[in-house]
Amino acid sequence: MDWDKLVQLLVNGVTLGSVYALVALGFSMVYGILKLLNLAHGDVLMVGAFIGWGVLGWLGGAQDPSVAVWILIVLMVLAAMAGCGVLGVAIERFAYRPLRRAPRIAPLISALGVSFFIQNSMLLLFGADFRSYDSFDLVDVEVGIEFGPLRVWVVRLVVIGAALAMMIALWLLVTRTKLGKAMRATAIDREAAAMMGIDVDKVIVKTFFIGSALAGAAGVLVGLVFGQINHFMGFGYGLKGFTAAVVGGIGSIPGAMFGGLFIGLAEALSVGYIEDLTRGRLGSAFSDLVVFLILVLFMLLRPQGIFGKPEVKKV
Amino acid sequence: MSANSPEQPRIGVDEWVASAAERRARTLAGRIEEIGERTPAAVKLLALALPFAVFPLLVDSSYLMQVGIDTLIFVLLALGLNVAVGWVGLLDLGFVAFAGLGAYLYAAVASEYAGRHWDATLAIPAVAIAVAAAGFLLGLPSRRLVGDYLAIVTLFFLQIWLVVLINASFTRGPNGISNLHPLEFFGRPVTSLDGLYYVALGAFVLVVAFLYLLNRSRTGRAWRALREDELAAELMTMPVNRLKLMAFAVGAGIAGVAGALFAPVQGAVFPANFDIVILITVYAMVVLGGAGSLVGVTVGAVVINASLEALRDPDDASWLFYAAVVVTLILLVRRPWWMPLTVLGGTIVFGLVVHEVAEQVRPSLVGGVPVGQARIDELVDSWVLLPEDIVTADGLPTGAFGRLLYIGFIAAVLGLTLIRHRVWRVVGLVPVLYLAAVVWENLLLPQPAVARYVLIGALLVGLMASRPQGLFGKLRVEIV
Numbered sequence: 001m002d003w004d005k006l007v008q009l010l011v012n013g014v015t016l017g018s019v020y021a022l023v024a025l026g027f028s029m030v031y032g033i034l035k036l037l038n039l040a041h042g043d044v045l046m047v048g049a050f051i052g053w054g055v056l057g058w059l060g061g062a063q064d065p066s067v068a069v070w071i072l073i074v075l076m077v078l079a080a081m082a083g084c085g086v087l088g089v090a091i092e093r094f095a096y097r098p099l100r101r102a103p104r105i106a107p108l109i110s111a112l113g114v115s116f117f118i119q120n121s122m123l124l125l126f127g128a129d130f131r132s133y134d135s136f137d138l139v140d141v142e143v144g145i146e147f148g149p150l151r152v153w154v155v156r157l158v159v160i161g162a163a164l165a166m167m168i169a170l171w172l173l174v175t176r177t178k179l180g181k182a183m184r185a186t187a188i189d190r191e192a193a194a195m196m197g198i199d200v201d202k203v204i205v206k207t208f209f210i211g212s213a214l215a216g217a218a219g220v221l222v223g224l225v226f227g228q229i230n231h232f233m234g235f236g237y238g239l240k241g242f243t244a245a246v247v248g249g250i251g252s253i254p255g256a257m258f259g260g261l262f263i264g265l266a267e268a269l270s271v272g273y274i275e276d277l278t279r280g281r282l283g284s285a286f287s288d289l290v291v292f293l294i295l296v297l298f299m300l301l302r303p304q305g306i307f308g309k310p311e312v313k314k315v
Numbered sequence: 316m317s318a319n320s321p322e323q324p325r326i327g328v329d330e331w332v333a334s335a336a337e338r339r340a341r342t343l344a345g346r347i348e349e350i351g352e353r354t355p356a357a358v359k360l361l362a363l364a365l366p367f368a369v370f371p372l373l374v375d376s377s378y379l380m381q382v383g384i385d386t387l388i389f390v391l392l393a394l395g396l397n398v399a400v401g402w403v404g405l406l407d408l409g410f411v412a413f414a415g416l417g418a419y420l421y422a423a424v425a426s427e428y429a430g431r432h433w434d435a436t437l438a439i440p441a442v443a444i445a446v447a448a449a450g451f452l453l454g455l456p457s458r459r460l461v462g463d464y465l466a467i468v469t470l471f472f473l474q475i476w477l478v479v480l481i482n483a484s485f486t487r488g489p490n491g492i493s494n495l496h497p498l499e500f501f502g503r504p505v506t507s508l509d510g511l512y513y514v515a516l517g518a519f520v521l522v523v524a525f526l527y528l529l530n531r532s533r534t535g536r537a538w539r540a541l542r543e544d545e546l547a548a549e550l551m552t553m554p555v556n557r558l559k560l561m562a563f564a565v566g567a568g569i570a571g572v573a574g575a576l577f578a579p580v581q582g583a584v585f586p587a588n589f590d591i592v593i594l595i596t597v598y599a600m601v602v603l604g605g606a607g608s609l610v611g612v613t614v615g616a617v618v619i620n621a622s623l624e625a626l627r628d629p630d631d632a633s634w635l636f637y638a639a640v641v642v643t644l645i646l647l648v649r650r651p652w653w654m655p656l657t658v659l660g661g662t663i664v665f666g667l668v669v670h671e672v673a674e675q676v677r678p679s680l681v682g683g684v685p686v687g688q689a690r691i692d693e694l695v696d697s698w699v700l701l702p703e704d705i706v707t708a709d710g711l712p713t714g715a716f717g718r719l720l721y722i723g724f725i726a727a728v729l730g731l732t733l734i735r736h737r738v739w740r741v742v743g744l745v746p747v748l749y750l751a752a753v754v755w756e757n758l759l760l761p762q763p764a765v766a767r768y769v770l771i772g773a774l775l776v777g778l779m780a781s782r783p784q785g786l787f788g789k790l791r792v793e794i795v
Contacts, residue, residue: 031463036463037466093729094732094776095776095779098780102779103404104463105400106779107779108463108466109406109602109775109779110776110779112408112595112598113595113772113773113776114776115772116771117769117772117775118772119772120769121772123765123768124721124758124765124766125718125758127711235474239467239470239474242467282482283482285478286479286482288475288478289475289478291471292474295467299468300456
């Protein structure tokens with residue numbers, strides 16, 4: 001057994017998983033409140049990655065940043081969060097709100113259109129080439145913390161830490177603040193919440209802002225760890241973030257965190273081992289297949305996810 | 316029709332709702348509908364197929380014939396998608412994977428690579444049945460899922476399908492399978508474009524007739540009941556799960572036919588032939604025409620595919636764009652009749668003024684050259700701002716200016732929809748229209764291949780927000 005490889009894969013999995021968890025949170029919050037699958041969520045992440053890249057370039061680039069590195073990273077994340085939050089609110093206002101009373105399928109088709117529009121707009125403005133964060137110039141790959149035989153690059157730790165911090169902040173927001181209470185009430189029953197004096201539209205707008213801001217932050221974190229971004233990257237993160245939300249239980253914050261980790265680890269481990277296990281018949285690209293099978297299994301056996309409660313249909 | 320005359324019921328009361336059908340019958344659309352109801356189905360089918368049948372007699376360019384064949388294949392795809400999306404209300408995002416499966420299965424039964432050579436009379440039905448079975452299988456885990464979960468499972472399935480195609484060795488990866496055998500009917504190969512066109516047309520007629528009968532059948536009625544209210548349908552003892560699986564299988568089978576026709580027409584199959592771009596294009600076709608209506612879906616597919624073809628060429632694209640702008644304008648400000656003309660005139664004057672001012676203040680803003688060579692571009696040159704070097708030779712924006720222009724334009728369009736006051740709305744339309752022309756000439760026209768998909772995305776969102784029933788569909792309201 002090659003322990004170094006296993007530990008390396010676990011670290012990869014946790015990094016990937018914390019990104020998926022952030023995406024899953026956005027999906028989960030929006031789904032909880034609107035019962036709407038925001039298919040454009042992955043593309044919001046992609047826009048966030050581009051905003052971070054823009055800030056990086058504007059502040060001198062990775063080779064020669066004009067501010068301290070940690071300030072630069074914080075600025076990139078904040079800019080992406082603000083930009084994506086506004087984008088999310090705009091998507092809600094113009095693509096979903098007019099369709100609140102339309103048949104269920106209408107906002108989904110609209111979401112499909114939004115996703116396609118954002119992707120191709122970015123393709124139009126930035127081209128199909130991959131853009132690089134050049135993170136290795138930003139933070140030397142040797143800088144890290146030793147875990148036994150393995151040195152973990154500090155950027156990975158920053159990503160995991162940032163994701164964790166944001167999840168805790170969100171959890172506090174949802175459980176301890178008035179807005180959180182309003183969000184929970186709206187998720188349980190929108191009409192009843194409105195009758196209790198909650199401005200449901202405002203709650204929905206804020207939910208979209210927060211969810212999209214998390215996706216934007218996730219986009220910058222992806223760029224930092226994996227370096228390369230392009231206009232189509234959001235698709236894969238969207239799919240897996242949603243899978244994570246389903247596995248954890250849609251509507252549940254700990255569920256999204258757990259589901260994200262689970263999917264991240266499953267993907268990293270299958271990337272590492274699928275070739276050995278199938279005697280070279282399936283390459284690492286087939287890790288997507290593993291994630292898909294997990295999704296299908298959960299949908300069949302436990303559609304409410306690990307932390308979710310089974311949905312009771314009201315008539 | 317005055318609302319307060321004594322014999323007219325007040326809007327919204329029960330009598331008013333009860334007489335809705337009567338009122339609709341009196342409108343023009345209602346009368347056309349009534350004529351449609353009374354015409355025998357065979358006549359309607361002929362009327363639908365006739366324009367397609369005479370098309371080859373009117374054109375004599377092989378390019379246009381090729382476009383015609385592609386259009387028919389797209390029509391088949393849109394008809395297949397309509398079963399799940401339009402009739403049953405299931406959001407199937409894996410749909411084009413079935414078309415891809417059909418194409419690859421054709422390659423498996425009629426290519427040098429596979430070493431087999433089946434006659435089309437055997438191959439196409441066999442492929443259709445096999446793909447329908449695959450649709451049934453994918454439906455199995457999805458049948459319990461409500462709309463949104465189904466969407467993600469099927470979308471993920473499409474992704475897996477592409478991953479397998481690109482990475483598996485037996486599909487030969489991204490290189491695809493080439494040297495397919497042509498379609499052969501009873502030993503006679505069909506290779507001419509005219510021949511292939513009529514084969515596709517025959518498939519179209521058969522599929523439309525099949526779908527028409529299916530829609531009128533017990534199953535079709537059950538599907539629509541299911542779409543309107545799943546729970547009520549179940550209480551009426553309809554086998555909901557089986558109906559959903561049937562819809563999946565039928566839609567997939569039609570996609571399989573489309574794929575099995577596409578493969579020999581192209582002579583080869585590649586993984587990228589049926590990907591997400593095609594999926595969204597087919598969705599746009601179904602939604603534009605009106606989900607649920609066979610005529611609507613057919614017209615939608617023809618309009619979208621023809622427009623996409625026209626957008627390949629900058630000269631045709633310009634004409635199409637300005638025509639579309641004028642049509643949209645007329646739809647937006649219909650009344651009074653002189654309003655569209657006023658806005659149009661205002662936009663032209665506005666543009667001339669802006670152009671003149673820019674020329675005096677910063678000549679570099681008008682120093683660029685128009686992309687197209689048509690006559691319209693000469694006019695454009697003296698009206699639209701064409702900044703120098705705003706895009707590179709590849710058409711990508713050189714700097715922040717072009718990108719901000721694009722984002723600003725989108726913000727302006729969205730902002731305009733928020734203005735409630737009628738007069739300000741019309742006034743605001745003038746600069747937005749001009750901005751649209753500037754963005755089009757400077758950013759979209761240099762990259763027609765991307766621009767067409769940007770427009771498809773915008774069309775989907777705009778349609779859903781303004782007219783979700785499409786051109787020919789009927790407006791539905793979800794009963795909560």
